[in-house]
Amino acid sequence: MPKFFTFKGGIHPGEFKFTERDAIEDFVAPDVVYIPLSQHFGKPAKPVVKKGDKVYVGSLVGEPDGGFSASIHSSVSGTVKKVDKYHHFSGNMEQTVIIENDGQMEKDPAIKSAYSDSITPEKIIEIARDYGIVGLGGATFPASIKMSPPQGKTFDTLILNGAECEPYLTSDHRLMIEFPEEIILGALLIKKAINANKLIIAIEENKMDAVSVYEKIKDKYKFDIAILKTKYPQGGEKQIIKAILDREVPEGGLPVDIHTYVQNVGTAYALWDAVYNGMPLVKRIVSITGSVKNRKNLKVAIGTPISALIEHCGGYMGEAGKLITGGPMMGIALYTDEIPVTKGTSGVLIQRKEEMSLDEPTNCIRCGRCISSCPMDLMPNLLGDFSEFYKFEESKELGVLNCIECGSCSYVCPAKRHLVQLIKVTKAELKKKGR
Amino acid sequence: MAIETKLLTITPAPHIKSKFSTTRMMSIVIIALMPAFIGSIYFFGFRALLITLISVASAVFTEFVYQKLCRKKVTVTDGSAALTGLLLAFIISPSVPLWLPVVGSVFSILIVKQLFGGVGFNFLNPALAGRAFLMASWPAFMTAEWMTPKSGTLSGIESITTATPLGALKLSGYSANVAGSLNSMESLKHLLLGNVGGSIGETSALLLLIGGIFLIITGIIDWRIPLSYIGSVFALYIVLFLTGVSQLTPIFHILAGGLMIGAFFMATDPVTSPITKKGRWIFGVCAGLLTVLIRQWGGYPEGVSYSILIMNMFVPLIEKYTLPKPFGRVRRTA
Numbered sequence A: 001m002p003k004f005f006t007f008k009g010g011i012h013p014g015e016f017k018f019t020e021r022d023a024i025e026d027f028v029a030p031d032v033v034y035i036p037l038s039q040h041f042g043k044p045a046k047p048v049v050k051k052g053d054k055v056y057v058g059s060l061v062g063e064p065d066g067g068f069s070a071s072i073h074s075s076v077s078g079t080v081k082k083v084d085k086y087h088h089f090s091g092n093m094e095q096t097v098i099i100e101n102d103g104q105m106e107k108d109p110a111i112k113s114a115y116s117d118s119i120t121p122e123k124i125i126e127i128a129r130d131y132g133i134v135g136l137g138g139a140t141f142p143a144s145i146k147m148s149p150p151q152g153k154t155f156d157t158l159i160l161n162g163a164e165c166e167p168y169l170t171s172d173h174r175l176m177i178e179f180p181e182e183i184i185l186g187a188l189l190i191k192k193a194i195n196a197n198k199l200i201i202a203i204e205e206n207k208m209d210a211v212s213v214y215e216k217i218k219d220k221y222k223f224d225i226a227i228l229k230t231k232y233p234q235g236g237e238k239q240i241i242k243a244i245l246d247r248e249v250p251e252g253g254l255p256v257d258i259h260t261y262v263q264n265v266g267t268a269y270a271l272w273d274a275v276y277n278g279m280p281l282v283k284r285i286v287s288i289t290g291s292v293k294n295r296k297n298l299k300v301a302i303g304t305p306i307s308a309l310i311e312h313c314g315g316y317m318g319e320a321g322k323l324i325t326g327g328p329m330m331g332i333a334l335y336t337d338e339i340p341v342t343k344g345t346s347g348v349l350i351q352r353k354e355e356m357s358l359d360e361p362t363n364c365i366r367c368g369r370c371i372s373s374c375p376m377d378l379m380p381n382l383l384g385d386f387s388e389f390y391k392f393e394e395s396k397e398l399g400v401l402n403c404i405e406c407g408s409c410s411y412v413c414p415a416k417r418h419l420v421q422l423i424k425v426t427k428a429e430l431k432k433k434g435r
Numbered sequence B: 001m002a003i004e005t006k007l008l009t010i011t012p013a014p015h016i017k018s019k020f021s022t023t024r025m026m027s028i029v030i031i032a033l034m035p036a037f038i039g040s041i042y043f044f045g046f047r048a049l050l051i052t053l054i055s056v057a058s059a060v061f062t063e064f065v066y067q068k069l070c071r072k073k074v075t076v077t078d079g080s081a082a083l084t085g086l087l088l089a090f091i092i093s094p095s096v097p098l099w100l101p102v103v104g105s106v107f108s109i110l111i112v113k114q115l116f117g118g119v120g121f122n123f124l125n126p127a128l129a130g131r132a133f134l135m136a137s138w139p140a141f142m143t144a145e146w147m148t149p150k151s152g153t154l155s156g157i158e159s160i161t162t163a164t165p166l167g168a169l170k171l172s173g174y175s176a177n178v179a180g181s182l183n184s185m186e187s188l189k190h191l192l193l194g195n196v197g198g199s200i201g202e203t204s205a206l207l208l209l210i211g212g213i214f215l216i217i218t219g220i221i222d223w224r225i226p227l228s229y230i231g232s233v234f235a236l237y238i239v240l241f242l243t244g245v246s247q248l249t250p251i252f253h254i255l256a257g258g259l260m261i262g263a264f265f266m267a268t269d270p271v272t273s274p275i276t277k278k279g280r281w282i283f284g285v286c287a288g289l290l291t292v293l294i295r296q297w298g299g300y301p302e303g304v305s306y307s308i309l310i311m312n313m314f315v316p317l318i319e320k321y322t323l324p325k326p327f328g329r330v331r332r333t334a
């Protein structure tokens, strides 16, 4: 029996992985796609196209604005209608390249494989940057930056994150089952780029079907499998490292400080596609789940409005109350279904009016559940109090900046306090003050 | 093309919450007290039932009226007032006049709980503080009269009919004979079952233990507090018994005098006990120490309620020194 890895704290919400057996379906890109220039962690990209320009699948439409940004590419072939503000998951209107799809899905003529056995680390990082590869687990951190550690720091272990600990979501699960070799080949590229000597794929215990797929190829590609206990937030970067390697990312530090690199399986797949096929990141897998007639895992062109996906899935079931991009624990509630899919859209979860949890917060009864659930060993109850009384410095003392905003504390609180929200306020205030 | 824009709700993550609520928590504690409640009616009859109902009703009513008058949100449905009323009744004698639990409940809810800001803000356990208030104001009612239970023996032994088990030895002038009978199997059996004189719901160690274990299994209370509390009383009495300081055995001491209800239901009150795990150990051990001190050398035969009240006051201090180390922090910045 293999050893199951885990971390301290965390919660066990219902899993609701309805779509775990539904094979990924290709979704035909709609007549118009809306490709935001801000889809990643960092500065929005600068548009390099204008109204009337002809673009192909994979054509660059936005280039990185400075070092901390990412490239954006067209997901269809057609004509740029305009570059203008459009609905965005952030809740604001953001600069978006709006493209009329000609339906041909013609690839950019420049696209070709860059792979050779002797590909250099520098080349891999360059491709990751130029082909718009960002972390697809939700954080959308530009991969090229992550793969270039600060001077003097090194990696020894690459953990391929297939935990997918958010309830409902199954996009990584399906990808792992359907494209195992591609994912591993992509991961080997990362391993080469960061000069690590060990590759471990980490999968939660509730996806044993995926584990068995990797068991079959692990000797061929020389990697290890770590089976994780099903617990949220097992896929958190710091939690997964602690669980598997028993290394603790120092406070205020990064995984590189303990020589570890964590990347989501979807990102490895995207890098494989970029290096082996020359295809930039223009599609991703999205689980459409919750209160929708036919739940599905779809391969979607970036820029497709969510409304089109829901229509394809047979429409809403009942009266939609909440539309969430990402999982129920950390996802963002959207104000309209016209918001387009971006690189970070791992899922779309629909809650009916009656499924929404809208309890009013009451007094803290000091039960301590938030503390036991906190994977970062914080005191969310106190951090919540401090936030309510604007005592931001006190929160800093208690380590509020370590909070990974997983929401476990809010989930368990019997008084229904909005703990993580209060903590986010504190973090934003501290950031404003320059820490 | 697009489905018409819906009226969508925007709230911050997380979008799912556990079903566990304050109300559910209070209800489970009340359920855990039911074996002892039924036991009390069996041992002391209708009087126990009557006092308990009066106490609960006045606690709930006081909270309701206060919140209405202050135009606050009425929170009686969370069950915390009912629980306070229930616990208060359990730690007063079944022979008190019927107005006494009313006064006690009003004090507990109004002064101890609501004036400090309501549920979660009181620093003393309301039921214990209510009892302390009654003890200070009407000591005669609170300690002089006890009701003989079904077994017909107030102290659990035949030779003494006018005192509860913990008071019996003192009353006899510390006679070795009485100590011997109190330590006997027969007496311990009465104590375990609760067929002795005492406060309404505190006499049956067994029924309270059942409730307490239920609370631990359901995750409502942390086992650390009852274990460290009862454990330290037990350990100290082993020493005191072996050295001849105490004439009564450690077993007798953990079964007698409200230690079970105190350790499982009062000291574990989340509002008035430390929230940190390390703090809970300290809290329990110190409460045990104080209980032994009061029982052995203090003026009262029984020390549980004052020990817990005293420890309630040290909670902020204990917490301050037992904050957990945040993940990844190497040294304390303090």
Ligand code: SF4
Pocket (backbone or CB within 6 Å): A373, A374, A375, A376, A377, A378, A379, A380, A402, A403, A404, A405, A406, A407, A408, A409, A410, A419, A420, A423
């Ligand atoms: S305090 Fe932060 S890290 Fe801890 S449980 Fe809450 S959201 Fe998660």
Ligand code: SF4
Pocket (backbone or CB within 6 Å): A363, A364, A365, A366, A367, A368, A369, A370, A371, A380, A381, A384, A409, A412, A413, A414, A415, A416, A417, A419
């Ligand atoms: S979980 Fe909620 S009620 Fe319990 S201690 Fe934390 S904030 Fe208070």
